[in-house]
Amino acid sequence: MNILSAKNIVKRYASHTALDDVSLDIPAQSIFGLLGPNGAGKTSLIRIINQITGPDSGEVFFENEKLAQKHIEQIGYLPEERGLYKKMEVGEQALYLAQLKGMKKAEAKKKLKYWFEKFEIDAWWNKKVEELSKGMQQKVQFIVTVLHEPKLLILDEPFSGFDPINANLIKNEILDLKKKGSTILFSTHNMGSVEELCDNIALINRSKKIVDGSVKDIRKENKSNIIEIEFSGNMMGFTNSLWTFGKLGEHSIDGDVTKAQIQLTPGSTSNQLLSSVLPVVEIHSFKEVVPSMNDIFIKKVSEGNAVGTQSNFTE
Numbered sequence: 001m002n003i004l005s006a007k008n009i010v011k012r013y014a015s016h017t018a019l020d021d022v023s024l025d026i027p028a029q030s031i032f033g034l035l036g037p038n039g040a041g042k043t044s045l046i047r048i049i050n051q052i053t054g055p056d057s058g059e060v061f062f063e064n065e066k067l068a069q070k071h072i073e074q075i076g077y078l079p080e081e082r083g084l085y086k087k088m089e090v091g092e093q094a095l096y097l098a099q100l101k102g103m104k105k106a107e108a109k110k111k112l113k114y115w116f117e118k119f120e121i122d123a124w125w126n127k128k129v130e131e132l133s134k135g136m137q138q139k140v141q142f143i144v145t146v147l148h149e150p151k152l153l154i155l156d157e158p159f160s161g162f163d164p165i166n167a168n169l170i171k172n173e174i175l176d177l178k179k180k181g182s183t184i185l186f187s188t189h190n191m192g193s194v195e196e197l198c199d200n201i202a203l204i205n206r207s208k209k210i211v212d213g214s215v216k217d218i219r220k221e222n223k224s225n226i227i228e229i230e231f232s233g234n235m236m237g238f239t240n241s242l243w244t245f246g247k248l249g250e251h252s253i254d255g256d257v258t259k260a261q262i263q264l265t266p267g268s269t270s271n272q273l274l275s276s277v278l279p280v281v282e283i284h285s286f287k288e289v290v291p292s293m294n295d296i297f298i299k300k301v302s303e304g305n306a307v308g309t310q311s312n313f314t315e
Contacts, residue, residue: 001063003028003152003183004049009058011044018044019055020207026152026185026200031178033194033201033215034187037301040204042187043080046154049185050077062152073102076150080157080187084129084137091116091125094144101148108147115143119169134161142170146177153177154185159193171197191294203297205304215293222296225264226289227273232256233281241280245273257284 004026011019019041026032036042047053049060051072060067062074085093091112098108116122119139124132132140138161146153155174159167174184174197186198194201195215203211211218227246231238235258239248245268251260262273274286291299 001028002026002061003063004185005061005064006045006049007059007061009045009048009055009060011041011048011053011055017207019048019204021058022204022207022209023058024202024209024212026183028151028183029178029181030199031174031184031186031197033198034185034204035189035194035201035297036204041207042204043156045204046077046156046185046187049154050075073148074151075154076101076145076148076152077154078141078145078156078158080160084140086130087128089126089128090121090132090140093129094140094147097144098147103148111147112143115147119143135163135166138162139166142173146173146182149180150182152183152185154187156187157189158186159188159190191292191297194293201293203300205301208304210304211296211300218296219290219293222291222299223288224291227262227264227270227286228259228289229262229277229286230257230259230284231277231281232258232284237280238277241277242273243276244268245276261289 002025006022006024009019009022010017022041022045034042034045044053048055049067051067051069062068062071065071088096094112095105095108098112099105103111113122116125121136121139124136129137129140142158145155158170158174162170171193174186178184186194188194198215200214201211201218202209213221226249235253238258238260242248242262244265246262246264249261249263251258253259264270264273270286270288274283277283
């Protein structure tokens, strides 16, 4: 079941098209990565989902119902542009924001106490926001975003400005929220976090969706049939043993160990390659090189930009 579906969304600002016929489905209880370079259209889509703006055409559905005002309380949104009232006390402001989301004061205070202790910021309850570091302010905003236990959490660059320890803390909380039933729409430029956290992704570039699917399937579809082998033995013998199964690519030697990348020839298998080199060298490791999400992101965006530039040039 999809918690949210966007169908053929178009959004224009004057002469600029921010979203051009974008559709996506976000499965319930999953972490969905919304990716793209700056200016691709991600923020426009997030604003439409939050009902800050509306699409020029297309529709958004929340749990199979057309997105409406009543769904706002079921969505939590942590924007990239952080903003707390600097002169207000931390606890007072957190209570105020929780009540804006429909929580009773007593319930909000109880849950806030739990989260403040968990994030080790309970001593700052009566401090003014301006006295907090940027990282602590971000912790407060994260807490307020998840406090009312929304079905859908939209996190825009949630690790921005965090040190590695606190970034790991937030990652663990995101995974825990998923286990408890929340769905997370996660927008970031950190491809390492995408591989670590996301089940599915959509990549938007120049207002169009250009990649969509599970992280596992996308990496598999973009593999280049390159095998990396570490071995000891005669390099000449190794090269000759490749036969017609592979072509030697980048390689380096460290002492007695050689690391080499082999491009499999069309129709050849990794088993055939392994069988051909085993008799002549000692194999230390043998693995397929699967592109990272960062590699795929750069490749797909570059391809899209090249096509766009060519198209603009020929018009």
